[in-house]
Amino acid sequence: MEKVILVTGANSGIGLALCERLLSEDLGLQLCLACRNMQRAVAARSALLTSHPDAHIDLLHMDVGSVRSVLNAAQEVKARYNRLDYLYLNAGIMPNPQFDLRAFFKGLFSSNVVNMFATAEGLLTQQDRVNKDGLQEVFATNLFGHFLLVRELEPVLCQAGHTSQVVWTSSSNARRSAFSLDDVQHRLGTEPYASSKYASDLLSVALNRHHNSRGMFSSVICPGLVMTNLTYGILPSFFWRLIMPVMYLIRIFTNTFTLTAYNGAEALHSLFLQNPESLDPRAKYHSLTSGMGINYTKARQMDIHDDMSETLYEKLLEMEKSLRRKLKEEEDDKQAYRKYLLQTE
Numbered sequence: 001m002e003k004v005i006l007v008t009g010a011n012s013g014i015g016l017a018l019c020e021r022l023l024s025e026d027l028g029l030q031l032c033l034a035c036r037n038m039q040r041a042v043a044a045r046s047a048l049l050t051s052h053p054d055a056h057i058d059l060l061h062m063d064v065g066s067v068r069s070v071l072n073a074a075q076e077v078k079a080r081y082n083r084l085d086y087l088y089l090n091a092g093i094m095p096n097p098q099f100d101l102r103a104f105f106k107g108l109f110s111s112n113v114v115n116m117f118a119t120a121e122g123l124l125t126q127q128d129r130v131n132k133d134g135l136q137e138v139f140a141t142n143l144f145g146h147f148l149l150v151r152e153l154e155p156v157l158c159q160a161g162h163t164s165q166v167v168w169t170s171s172s173n174a175r176r177s178a179f180s181l182d183d184v185q186h187r188l189g190t191e192p193y194a195s196s197k198y199a200s201d202l203l204s205v206a207l208n209r210h211h212n213s214r215g216m217f218s219s220v221i222c223p224g225l226v227m228t229n230l231t232y233g234i235l236p237s238f239f240w241r242l243i244m245p246v247m248y249l250i251r252i253f254t255n256t257f258t259l260t261a262y263n264g265a266e267a268l269h270s271l272f273l274q275n276p277e278s279l280d281p282r283a284k285y286h287s288l289t290s291g292m293g294i295n296y297t298k299a300r301q302m303d304i305h306d307d308m309s310e311t312l313y314e315k316l317l318e319m320e321k322s323l324r325r326k327l328k329e330e331e332d333d334k335q336a337y338r339k340y341l342l343q344t345e
């Protein structure tokens, strides 16, 4: 039976490179590209079909930052496929990034320089905003929409006699100090990206605790620093082009500069090849590239406390409940209004 794989944010960057790599591995896969921008999704599908004309590729509209869109898309998935083998939660945003040049130069001449290049600790802040559901956009996109998707897809992910794998594209920018259980959406801080990625690490551990017995396994990966639309948004593109040779030089000293989307997808691809039961639920799988351009994946232990991951999980369940209640009320109001209009006609 062909494996069914759904990838969010599959129309560009690391998500698209993953699809390309999966198809090179096995043409008998059923790939589903879940995307917000359908024009780019169609282009991505055509590009994949050019290199793999016999591939089975479906498109699915899903704005992972919108509760309604995720619920609709999940219904569609359950109608189309009776089981899901891999769910890659890859879509992500880093809006309005601000780069701290002073911190960069200070870090450059400190003993922390390698860590600074690997994690960008202290270098980046972002300006977030509230979305239509009343949630912080970064939290909604990078974490909550994906959480809701996993919850909705439980019937196709957790099936007797079958294992499934959920893989989060996290980041080495994820940091416990950027996250607070009192402010899970990061309304008050300036590092929503680091916070959302740390939350995904916590959530993955909690998902394993609650779902392993039902055959669903969750892992997190970091693709390293990859030149994609997300990173091009941090500094002007002419600057990136100018410093590209320097980036390749830095790679000699830090294997985290994977740079290409193909290299960045290494850990995602490597997890596809492994038995989910053999993976370490508390490890983050890093895509790394040596100075000679050799790709490999390395597992590193995450800085996670079980009680913290459990509390986050419970808070997300609560949030889900209240958002569903709100949607139901809105739906009821709409129905009542329609009925009223019909009666007054």
Ligand SMILES: NC(=O)C1=CN([C@@H]2O[C@H](COP(=O)(O)OP(=O)(O)OC[C@H]3O[C@@H](n4cnc5c(N)ncnc54)[C@H](OP(=O)(O)O)[C@@H]3O)[C@@H](O)[C@H]2O)C=CC1
Pocket: 008, 009, 010, 011, 012, 013, 014, 015, 034, 035, 036, 037, 040, 062, 063, 064, 065, 066, 090, 091, 092, 093, 141, 169, 170, 171, 172, 222, 223, 224, 225, 226, 227, 228, 229, 230, 231
């Ligand atoms: N590049 C890097 O160095 C690193 C990236 N990552 C993570 O990798 C993941 C992929 O990013 P990357 O490939 O770099 O960047 P890209 O910007 O190229 O890709 C991001 C993808 O996410 C999609 N997306 C964004 N918002 C939504 C949404 N609301 N609903 C559905 N899809 C959405 C984008 O689609 P659309 O066309 O609609 O915008 C796009 O396909 C992200 O989670 C990012 O945080 C982690 C560490 C390092």
Ligand SMILES: CC(C)CCC[C@@H](C)[C@H]1CC[C@H]2C3=C(CC[C@]12C)[C@@]1(C)CCC(=O)[C@@H](C)[C@@H]1CC3
Pocket: 099, 104, 116, 117, 118, 119, 120, 123, 124, 170, 171, 172, 173, 222, 224, 225, 231, 234, 235, 243, 246, 247, 250
């Ligand atoms: C190398 C150049 C001379 C100067 C580039 C400096 C910075 C713009 C980069 C240094 C470390 C980078 C980095 C990221 C973005 C660009 C840098 C800050 C990320 C935050 C991108 C998204 C992620 O998720 C992280 C894993 C990256 C960590 C490193």
